[in-house]
Amino acid sequence: MKKLAGIVVFTVGLILLYGVSSLDDFPSWGTPDSPANKSPLSQYFIKNTIVDTEVPNMVTAVLADYRGYDTMFETVVIFVAGLGIFAVVRVFEHGGASRVVTADTKPDIIITNTCRLLIPLIQLFALYVLAHGHSSPGGGFQGGVIMGASFILVALAWDLDIALKRFSEKQAFICSGIGILIYAGFGLASVFLGEEFLNYGIIHKILPGVDSPEMARYYAMLGVEIGVMFTVTSIMFLIYGLLATRGKMTAGL
Amino acid sequence: MEEFIQSRFNYWIYVILMMIGLWGMISKNNLIKKLIGMSIFQTAIILFYVSVAVKSETANIPILPHHGHDYSPKIAFAHAVSDDHENGGHDDHAGHQAHPVGPKIPDPDGYANPLPHVLMLTAIVVGVATLGLALAITQKIYREYGTLEEDQLLEKVRADDHG
Amino acid sequence: MIDLFHLSLGGISCAIVTWLSSDFLFRNDCKGIGTRFVEAGRFLLYCFWLLWQIILANIHVLKLALASNNQEMRPQMVRFRTSLRSEFARYVFANSITLTPGTVTLSVEGDKFVVHAISQKVADELPGEMEKRVAKIFDQE
Amino acid sequence: MEIVAATLILLGIVFFFGAVIGLLRFPDFFTRMHAAGKGDTLSTVLIIGGFILYNFSQGGDAANWNVLVKLCFIAIFIMLTSPTSTHALMKAGYESGNDPETLDDEEPEEKEENVS
Amino acid sequence: MEIYSIKPLLAFLAPLLGLVFINLLRKKPNWREGATFVAAFTQCGIVFSMLPDALAGNYHVFTFLEILPDVHIRLRADPMGMIFAMVASTLWIVTTLYGIGYMRGLKEHAQTRFFSFFAVSLGATIGVAFAANLFTLYLFYEMLSLATFPLVTHHQDRDARGGGRTYLTYLLGTSVAFALPAIIFIYAKTGSAVDFLSPEVLGAQIDPVMGGILLLMLVFGFAKSGLMPFHSWLPGAMVAPTPVSALLHAVAVVKVGVFCVIRVYTGVFDQDLLQSLDIGVIVTYFAAFTVLISSLIALSQDNLKRRLAFSTIGQLGYITVGVSMLSSGALSGVESPQAMTGSILHIAMHACGKITLFFCAGAIFVASGCKYISQLDGIGRRMPFTMIAFLIGALSVIGLPPTGGVISKWFLIMGALEAKYLFVMVILLTSSFLNIIYLLPIAVRAFFIPKNEGAFHGSVKEAPWQCVVPLCVTAVLSVLLFFFSGPLLELCSSSADFLKPR
């Protein structure tokens, strides 16, 4: 078995090396002249994101607008992961179920106090990452992960029960669903306004104070990212809760 | 030779990392080890994509310095369209001439290619989703069989099949 | 990038965080806003003192690390009871101890502190002046 | 200004260096944690301070203020988290039965330890 | 001349409609059997109503749909199909009556299922008879295989299981393994599923070697013809209730097999191609071999039905031999060869004779419970009608006057002479002789040897009238065919006219 694995691995490696090693075929690393970098597609993105969408961060613009559909399904992937993990590990033990015995159930004063100080900051940072994702690295997903991490931190510093009091399992599910609904809602809104799915430009017709499709895209992207954040935050927390408690959702790590 | 190494180094390392990851996935006995291998594998692929996007020396991160709104949307939009379609998107100087007071067009060589970055954001998300699900399945396996070693596991499954 | 839209986003973010976790940051509401500002001011002063202490201690540890023979190294556990009453004050104290190189708070249970010190010199300084200064911040002398 | 900044950064590196030496030389888990956990706090803060000064020296328009605030936040963050993490690690080590090498019993240096 | 008409379809659908009613009326046995009768008479009526047109050379044609590009499911009542359809539908009526007697006499279970699948089988048989092209033929051929499976395994016991397994393995196996690829190959070559009226389509596309292989694949693919290496399903299928053996395994199914073989020879390959196929001789040899060996095996069988089954295999061999001689070069230039006529005629003649024999075997079983020939000593006195019918049937199968078998055998032997296949003639004669040896003694024993101990219960009487009447009818039919074979002969020779170059 190990031998077979070795053979497979080396074959794959050789094939890949064969692919990248040909000097006149495979573009060198970092050359601006590679077909990928010279292609109209890449050039279009660099040149036109700002005029199409008013968003300086090309990655965000491409992510949330040009390839917004991908991102919608990226969110769905997260949602699927949450649902799937719930479906796989969640056990329902009503009544006198034994709590998971943990190494130290008593919260430590130093840690809890640090977390008390940090968690609001982390959450603020998460929101900053989300809101500022248009002009600096970041966006809904990163913000969502950080936000989720803040709740995970609560669970780590105190106890999952405490965390669940702030953000219960049910709320997590609802938030994750709402995130996708927000995303798909933007898409459907553009459908109802007579354009293609996720063609945010048209939303300027109903958005007060926005007169150009470009700005509409700008704002819609923010809205979409908020949707992503909702889903990611809640699912990250949910996954942590489920994994840390073997699906019992009480006490735990 | 130095040139050769330097121009491919990223790719070679990615291949090696991928081999390591694949080897971990296939031949490791412990399920969590397999998952670590899987993550290494996926990360190596992301490395590949990110390497594709690099434009050495000349390029900046794909975020425009936001000096107000000096990219005039309306004109630039029309220009961009005509530019890309009549000149195949390669010649932006012509665009400048066509619009003497025209907008500032970002230089395509001045920024890293944003598209692979976008793709890889998605890939990372997919990776973490897969990892989470796999860990959940691992926990379920442990709950049912009490072991995470593949050989013991397969034996127990076989016993299940016969029993 | 400072425009109305982003400012309002910032405002909204703050509001959201307040709504989400204000009860974390301010656990008891009995203190007035004035007290809090005063405490913050004192805390800032304390920080500068602490930074100085940290530098001193760091040099000490550096010396320890670089010394050819570890004569001065006397790892030991120091146990003592603190006079600080509020939990947050104890927390600040414990963190300060940890921040100063050479001493690390191992556990805080009630008013009992267990501190691990790396040398006799730093062990002797405990709880010492630091506790007093912390107490001063929070009016707990 | 730039010279001060460079000095601060250098100083930070010196403290880092000390921490690394300590990490290598100290006899047991706890003492090593002293070196590792604290050396970097000060040095990071110093280095960040150097960055701040350097940043100022480049002229102060809005973007740099932006950077300044971010750097300050990082420094505060490290000051806040570093002692906590050190504490958590030490405590975990203490409670998992890793007896610290204390004044009373001088032990040989090659003591098996568990990093995590 | 082709007439677009719905009649062939109706003939096919009549049993299927019957099936619906049989199932609807499953709670009322008498009504249910009534439905079967109605279906049988309807079918028979429809088939015979097409006879005048068929004799006049006007073929009724019905096209279902274009199921594959350029492949239609098409039914056509041409003379050869007419003969077969007439035989099958006529005998269905008789068999139904017999079946009722048999099933009720033995208090068999699942009678609704029995009659349902019986009807489906008959539908499929008619479908085969009227199939106008190779694809349609294959379709109904497979339908018949599957529809008869529940009948073969009717008893649902260990024997039935084994028999059924062999049955399906051989029939489905050969058809899927040989016939289907051949048909698909022909389709791939010609873009159509050769219509039986235009065999030259294939001839233009194919070289002799490939043609020979195709011929072999098709002949052996239609294993219902009982050609020797693939014959053992037939004795295996004898576990079925006797009406099934009688109608299906003496008439419908096996005749479908040889019918398919005849179709292959006459409808798929045109004469020029056939003449050039040296490999076709193999079929003749195999068939001759089958005739001889099966007769020898039949001699050694004590089980009456099995003996009859092997006899059937031999008789099927006659038909195959007759038709396979078409592929020898000797017949070139001969219009409507006599062997061909003999073959087609033998379908009808043998059907009447053999069904009589099976009916008798069944009647004996119903009346006395005897399955073995050695138990039959003296039974002729208790069951005179049955055993006289048996005698007539045996004569017909052997080919002695005054029964229909003589005529077809005559044509076959003349055909062999015509094709200068002397060894075929010798084998046919030898086989007839063997037929005498293994069939006549049964009747002789039944009448002349006194009853010995433990053979059958003393109280054996004739079987129920529903059993006896049919077997008398078929026996009489066998005799009548000898005297009134005119229309049949006419049909046969017009069938053989297929071979004329058009």
Place this chain on the structure above:
Amino acid sequence: MVEHAPVLLMVVPLLAAVFCALLGLRWKALCLPLTIIGFIAALYFSVITFLQVSASSDHQVIYFLGGWNASEFPRGVGIEYRVDLLNGMLLIVIAAVALLAAIFSKQFVSMETPGKEPQYYALFLLLAVGLMGMTITADAFNLYVLLEVSSLTSYALIAMGSRRASVAAFQYLIMGTIGASFYLLGVGYLYIKTGSLNMQGIHDILIGEGLLESPAVYVAFLLIFVGVWIKLAFFPLSTWLPNAYSRAPTATGCIIAPLMTKVSVYIMLRIMLTVFGPEYVYDELSWSGPMVWIAVVAIIAGSILALGQKDLRRMLSYLIIAEVGYMVGGAWLLAPGGMARGESLYSTATGLVGTGYHIISDAAMTLCLFLAVGAMIVKAGSSRIEDMKGLFRKCPVTMACFVVGALAMIGVPPTCGFFSKWYLISGAFEAGRWEFAAALIISSLVNAVLFFRIIEFAYFGKLPEVDDAHGHHQRHDEGGMEENPPSMLVPLVLASVALIAIGLFNKEIAGYLSQFLNTVAMGGQG
């Protein structure tokens, strides 16, 4: 709304899934109706899309998501959907299969995964969404994302089952991730050589810039195909399939088994024809010889392994491997050099028509069989073949449907299995690949043996309660009948009717497929 049908057919079930997960928390009973509504909507929109496609002049409907229209912007700036005749049909099949499986699963979900109905149905919907997206997307990376959506849902759906299911799901996950990652990597190689992610765009650049001989493209091809082969369980890479499919919860098996591999085969076909193009796949590579041989091995191995199984679902799983061999072999039947000789794809690709047709018919067959087997397992209490005794008497309708499915699998006319074999074998003859035809015939025979064995058990085995008490009696036929509830029977009967319907309308379907190939050939030239 009509012009948005290509996207609505995914968005509506997606929303249904979300609502299912949300409302299900409070009202569990809402889940199934929501699922069914979602799939009915999907079916409706698929049919509309297909009608649009067949009505359009160039037989395809292109939908630009986000409005990044290729006529105004460079191709591939946005993501586009491209529905042609083949994937239009496939959409309908997916929606219909999912609908039937959802109805069927009613009895099982609460039994096999208690308390998790909302999640189950949500995942179920999302699986179908992912599969539908995979079929119609024209963007190579979007395909990856949707592939992962469907894969993750299927891992979860399988792992929800018994304890053995979780191990199988883990193996599946590892293999699936390797496959998907290889695919992603292959797309990366293509991207670096062409700079495009749009399938048609990649193809145009490959042809236009003469990249057909580039090693990187070759490696991309290898990687993508190995990835896809893992996903579709092509023989040597199929080790995960039997475990995963046979141990999955019954309801899960009913949707995964019919759809996953078939859609993956379609993906392979699509990549062959659209991304690399027949010029590359058939002419440049000339892999047809070895590929068909591997397919032959796959068919034979799948069939023989199936022979050795005692468990009904496991047997079916091995048969899926054989069926995959049919389709892969059929897709590669085209002789190398044909394109260069100027033969149009349209006139020489009966094998491809057969593959396309078999994708559809195999989806229906597998659905019918898995549904029937699910229903049989309920009645027999186990999935072992020996335990199927006497089922004909107990549940005749179920067994009749099973027999129809079995006949289709064997390839008996007029079921669809016969016609797909017909096309495949005639394609093999056309290409002169005798071994492939022989393998198909052998597999048919083995299938006959396999299914016949089961039917035998079900038909002959005596039930304890039906004995001489009822024997020799007219009412014997009805004795001991306990048919499954209508929620199981209706989908089952519909599925078996569909088998015959697909068979009878094979000419129309094949016509669409030829038309599709014609379009591909046109696109390849243009």
Place this chain on the structure above:
Amino acid sequence: MIFAFDFIILLFLIPVAIVALQLKDLLAAAMVFGIYSFLMCLLWAEMGAVDVAFTEAAVGAGVSAVFMIATIFNTKRNSSD
């Protein structure tokens, strides 16, 4: 683009990856895997992919490590290989 920096991190990645796979203590392996992710994230940031690096920092070095540790905590810490 700083080639040396890139070079060093890349070279460093390989041993880290191998160690992550070879450690018998799963918790340690998970931590080393976190280091691997973090190195990757540095590398990407250096290559100009800031968004990707940011995400990897949050996900690879953060959340996935936490998930892994949670699982290891709930299952078994030692592996046979």
